[in-house]
Amino acid sequence: MRFRGKSIRRKIVALLLVPLVSLTAIWAFATVITGREAMQLLDASDIIDKAGQPAEDAVHAVQKERRQTLILLADPRQSDALPVLHSLQRRTDQAIDKLRAADSDGDVHGKMNDDSEEQLDNILKAADGLDSLRRKVEDDGISATQAYEYYNKLVDLCYTFRSSLHAVPDTDLDKQGRALVAMIRAREALSREDALYVSALTARKMTLADLQAMSDLIAERTLLYEINLPILPDSEQKVFADYRRTNAAPAALRVAEGKILSSMDPATAIKSLDQEHWEAAAQPVLNDYDRLGEEATDRLQKRIDPVASSVMLKAGIAGILGLIALIVSILVSFRIGRSLVRDLSRLRRDAQEVASVRLPSVMRRLGAGEQIDVETEAPRLDYGPDEMGQVGQALNTLQRAAVEAAVKQAELRQGVSDVFVNLARRSQVLLHRQLTLLDTMERRTEDTDELADLFRLDHMTTRMRRHAEGLVILSGAAPPGSGASRSS
Template identity: 60%
Template sequence: MRFRGKSIRRKIVVLLLVPLVSLVSIWGFATYITTREAAELLDASDTLDKVGYPAEDTAQAIQNERRQILVYLADPRRSDALTRLHKQQRETDSTVSKIRSNAADSGVRSGLSHTSLARLDDLVDGLDGLHKVRSKVEDNTLTRGGAFQAYNELIDPCYTFLTSLGGLNDPELEKQSRALVGLTRAREYLAREDALMSAALAAGHMTKGDRRAFSDRVAERNLAYETNLQSLPAEERERFDKYWNGTDGRTLRSYEDAIIGAGARGATGIVDSERWEAAASTVLTDLERLGYEAGERYKQRMEPAATKVLVQAGAAGVLGFIAVLASLVISFRVGRELVRDLSTLRKQANESAGVRLPSVMRRLAAGEQIDVETEAPRLDYPPDETGQVGQALNTLQRAAVEAAVKQADMRQGVSEVFVNLARRNQVLLHRQLTLLDTMERRTEDADELADLFRLDHLTTRMRRHAEGLVILSGAAPSRQWRKPVQLMDVVRAAVAEVEDYERIEVRRLPRLAVDGSAVADLTHLIAELLENATVFSPPHTAVQVLGERVANGFTLEIHDRGLGMAADALLDANLRLAETPEFELSDTDRLGLFVVSRLAQRQGVRVSLQPSPYGGTTAVVLIPGAVLTETPARDDEREQRGTVESGAGQEPLSKRRDALTKARVPSLESSTARRVLDALDGPVELEAPLGELDGPDSGGRLFRNRKGRSTAPAPGPGSGSGPAPEQHQLADDETDPSLPSAGPGEKGSGEKAPGGKGAGERSPGSPGSP
């Protein structure tokens, strides 16, 4: 029997039920044995009346018939011999029919043991041979010795059966029962003496064989009385001793001694047939009476013993029943307490593992402060084994909560270190961008201006990577805009933060504006996706950006022509983008996914990856309508701003473009520079946020103002064409030069240009990871 997987309640019930069932079985068996013993003692009297005494009567009747048969065979001419024989045979038949009837009684048979029942059947079956013996006698085919032996064989089963009736469990009564049967068998030995002597007297002589048999029977009778009388109570012994020492007993014994001493020839002259028959029949009758009286007194002695056994059986049964009830109650209480303790322990363990610890982990992940004593209080348990297990679980729970709190504190500290380092890098990068802006305005050489623009572009990417560290640390970016910004300008700013911006083709987008609070996050998100598209696609292919309105906002699709992603990798990446899991240090190759997921969650943007129709991967960005606003058409205004006026004496944009085009920059061919400047042609009206670095409206603009002489070169691939006129109304002292440049993309968007960084197969790694 296997109990693996079963409930603890069922196991405890089985554990307690097995000894209880065993105890009840033993109690029932003991009660049955004791009750059966008492019942046997009580039924012994009825058994003696129905089969015991009838068996003895049958033996005595056959004894009398045996005597008459031997007398008849000794002297067939005797006138009354045959008459007396037939009379005795009728008496024998009457007793035999009685024993047969009682032996067939089912009630009598059910009260007998197997041994007694078998011997009773042997007795009844043996009586069937009585008629055969009689027939042989009547046909004179049976001698006197043969008849004597045949009747002895009919009588012996009676005493064998009477001996089996003494199989009682009381040792004293058992011994007395056997002694009484032995006295009855001693009477049989006397009856055999009488039969032999009566036949000898009828024949007028005794053979040597008859004398030897007579002597043996006398010795057997004396031995039987001496042996069995010792097992009877003293009063019983006194009765038998008194009788044998009386007149009748002494007379018979004197005849026996004289016959044995006279020899075979003189035995018949010691006593005549009348005196012998009188003496022998008197003793036999008296011994029968003494045996019957002893049997009755034996039955009277059995009743108190049976009552005592019944009392003992009742007491044992009651005490056993009380013990069973007590065991049942104690087992039930102990099992219930054990199940209750284990159930409480299980409930506490499940609550700790399924409710408290996950709640603590969620609250710690949310940045809440956790009190260990409140979340994992010290519980009191009893000093038993169950209590020790509960105490161990409580200690384990406290250790887990303390470890989680320490880990959260450590992660918070690490995040603060990252934020601090990123903020410092942002300050330095802002100062570097300011310095580059000054150098760009001061230089007159077209080659140097192109290098400065390239350096400016790299610095802008470094600022995005530093901002990614801030996002990984759980903090919000410091750049903020107060006013909505055109969606097209946001996309251009994101393009400007990508290394291979020349490969990106941006289709015309509807005139929609993005709320200022979402500009920085959306720009960073799009830049990460664009960089991932350029890195994991061949360098000679283009990355297309297009979008359209949908029911719930605006979708922006980014198509690349790379090798695509496997189905399981694509599913894993989409799950990470949708679930925004907690950042783990083991996911260093997936930083971009985490940054995109965190930014999308903050602004309610939905990002998903799917196979591209070009064989690569398409990133679909669903921008909710809550962060978008409609803007009026400004085509005329854009045409009027074909030339940027940043101050008195600035040169037209066409001259600055020509200066950059004529310069022979090794890294940028003329066609590439021309495409970039064409993309930057036109006004860029992204307003920079104001305020401190860590405030919600930190200073800087998405596209920085270019202040300088009118002869300054035109902006390169990483710069916008210039701020809107209203932006130049800000005084020079309104922006702290020490603060970082705000927008992630102060550059315009370049059209597709050949060349760029080599591409490899796309992996689920982070897009544009630092």
């Protein structure tokens, strides 16, 4: 950026404008970032209600449909298996439709992050394949393992989507939200375990792969609790820990699972429990997990709201303080800039007055022979002690030095002139005496030759007196009255 030829006012404005623009940009950036963080926290609770809860409802519906599908594939001859499956499929469709509605809701969709939008799209794409899967199930064109894995994939997508909804700026709340989803996901491990064992009981046979899968699911459920429970707040840890320690349902489930896995023999495992005893052990825990998850989610939302309000308050305070600081900076910069311009303008005005008015006037008056008072023509000006004042003092000193030099030069010229005038007047006196003497001699002499010489000498003396008068005039003095010259 070039400012050559620009006024000092523009240069000062440009100099002050750069930090002000930078400060404004930083203030605006900080305000936007903080405000966006607060809005994300406020939106998180709303998104969990409008998108997270429908996703959880879809998980429950898919879990029930998966269980009934495996029962149908295990024994297609059951008369009530298909009607029950159709009823559960309609519930699944209703739950998926709620997710589609959330995806179509511009307000909800606008509050999601890019990851959440992508995960929701993946859920809906997977849900589009349910009709094809269901036809294959009814036509016995798919194995139980394939159907089981398809439903598992759909549920996994739902939980991945739910985890992405808890991506909030607050690190602790983000970790707690993801840990809570993992805790809720432990219910899915039990649901898969339930579907595998019930389908095995229905088919009256169990493979070693099914038994190993149940063992892995039990280990996965335990691992999910052990990893994620410490991440939750102490109050939440106490709720889940008390349930596992004091409630009879988890203990009964552990006993049932112990019987099934006691020998890791499929034939023994299928005979360990009948469907009634298994459901009596598994269903209460499934229901309790569901209840605990919903209650923990509600408490998480209640923890988010105060944090969001606090962040919003801090954002407001920071924005106001930043605005005040910006205004103060503008005012201070304006005053400083105006002060600089005023001081520089004064210096320019004083310098121009000295160069254009005072010094030329002093020189004219000195040339006219006037007496000059230095204190009057170049008074001592009062400037501040800062750098600008020092420049002003230097200019004032320079002005006084110039006037004093001019006065001294004039005095020197006047002294020289007086010397010349004095010499000229002395010469005039001598010449006047010489003329008087010549006149007397001319009157006394009678010799013609001598008289001619005296006349020539008189003429030369008269010319010398006129030259002396010219010297007096050139020295600046008034010419005195002269006597009549005598010349032949």
